[in-house]
Amino acid sequence: MISSNVNLTELEILALDSELNVADGHARQELSDGQQRIIDELSTLFQKAAMQPIADLERTAHRTFFQLLGQHRYPVGDNAVLSCYASSVAMEILARSLVTTSDAVGLVHPTFDNIPDILRGVGLRLVPVEEEPLHTGDPALAVPEGVGCVFITTPNNPTGRVLSARRLAEVAEVCRERDVVLALDTSFRGFDTRAHYDHYAVLEASGCRWVVIEDTGKLWATLDLKVGLLAYSRNIGLPIPKIYSDILLGVSPFILTLVEHFAEDAANGGLSDLHAFIAEGRAIVRGVLGDVPGVSFPDPDSRVSVERVDLGHLSCDDIWDELHKRQVYALPCTQFHWAEPARGDRSLRIALARPHSSIRAAAEELRAVLLAA
């Protein structure tokens, strides 16, 4: 029986060497032909990276990645975009920066539990912001009283819900009026073209203080050779560069070069191929499980590389245990509901950035477990 006090990443670590690991949201699908050609050139890329000025490599990698995803107004200039080993490292730097001037953060609910864990870890108090008031109605209700920052994952994990350009502008306006930092985690935006409007243009136009955390690690199966990007407004008024320097000097120029080449390949058709690949994986899950009594899919409109499965009256912990016995690893949704865990007790999350054969096999095992429950 899994203990309810494990976090989602501890469950993902358990799954790492399993054949049927549909737990973590990292990219573990096969490489495309275009991506394989990049990997075949790694030795050349390594030598080039060793000879070029790091600032040039970093600028090119950032530009290629941001423009792939429609982010043409991302901040350029001194330190405005910091490269980190992972988006979670960027998250830790943001948390340490925020707590110098705030004691509370409004955080989207539900979302991946390492975000509330990192924020609580530096002593910040969290106020849940439910998806409905975040996306609809009076935007002032998306910015709880007394917080120094509102933190929104968009597209959200695990729901896939995307903050629209109009809604981003409305929430940013409230944040500006109240001098509240608006922070976005856009790690999953690569999967959903509805998240490819220029967020930076909207944020800059609002005049609010803002931070955006980007992640290359969810898109491409580069064995976690990735960067998390920490972009922030010039008027942020937080010691972000100083705290960054406490934690790292910079990321590998080799990884920056890899990101540039994978982003170029994505811009030349690779990204739309990836969207089709994930959509087919989602169709496999829904096809295999769709007629199981009590099962439903709470995020019909989601395009990100994970899919929630509602188990009806069945407990996700019980089902997780049965899958574990079969060496199949999904994620219980309990921990995503960091403010009200019980609301996640009847659903699982399936990772879709996997070979379709693995997704099908895992879904078939889950189907057998559910029919026997």
Ligand SMILES: N=C(N)NC[C@@H](O)CC(=O)C(=O)O
């Ligand atoms: N630092 C942590 N905990 N990394 C795990 C995180 O990347 C997994 C994730 O985001 C997902 O499975 O959705």
